[in-house]
Amino acid sequence: MAISVRPIGPEDGRVVARVLTGSWAGTTVIALGRGELIDAATLPGFVAELDGEVAGVVTYADRGDALEIITIDAVVPGKGVGRALLDAVRAVAAERGLARLTLITTNDNTHALRFYQRYGFDLVALHREAVERARELKPSIPKESDGIPIRHELELELRL
Numbered sequence: 001m002a003i004s005v006r007p008i009g010p011e012d013g014r015v016v017a018r019v020l021t022g023s024w025a026g027t028t029v030i031a032l033g034r035g036e037l038i039d040a041a042t043l044p045g046f047v048a049e050l051d052g053e054v055a056g057v058v059t060y061a062d063r064g065d066a067l068e069i070i071t072i073d074a075v076v077p078g079k080g081v082g083r084a085l086l087d088a089v090r091a092v093a094a095e096r097g098l099a100r101l102t103l104i105t106t107n108d109n110t111h112a113l114r115f116y117q118r119y120g121f122d123l124v125a126l127h128r129e130a131v132e133r134a135r136e137l138k139p140s141i142p143k144e145s146d147g148i149p150i151r152h153e154l155e156l157e158l159r160l
Helices: 010-024 081-095 110-119 130-137
Strands: 003-007 028-031 036-039 045-050 053-062 066-074 100-106 122-127 153-159
Touching: 003 081, 010 028, 010 045, 010 053, 010 066, 028 066, 045 081, 053 081, 066 081, 081 100, 081 110, 100 110, 110 153, 130 153
Parallel strands: 066 100
Antiparallel strands: 003 045, 028 036, 045 053, 053 066, 100 153, 122 153
């Protein structure tokens, strides 16, 4: 079971849209913390494959001294796909001489928060009630997950 990671190419449009739609109810996401709608399918990123099948997608945006991870989706969890995708984005940031990777998640996303911290990300900010503002742009954002109200954004960074 070998994971391979490659940059998103023009031929990947349908598969990226399928993965994003499965996780985000469409390709349009809110750049949390920025309050902007972004079509994540148009961003640079990587596709991970496991034994020839799509296993995950990550997209990112250049933010000057950092790359911001906009979406990361491991279609096949628990196999190292998320780590392989983060490694690929980290390599791009290092190649460009950038100081850090950043990302924002929501307060309910405890599994991802654990994963990011184990990878080396550090919590740098809490944006209280930010998800309520995001719902003004994307009303389909759920109100809760696993019984946890989705209200706040947690900002993390990885210093390079």
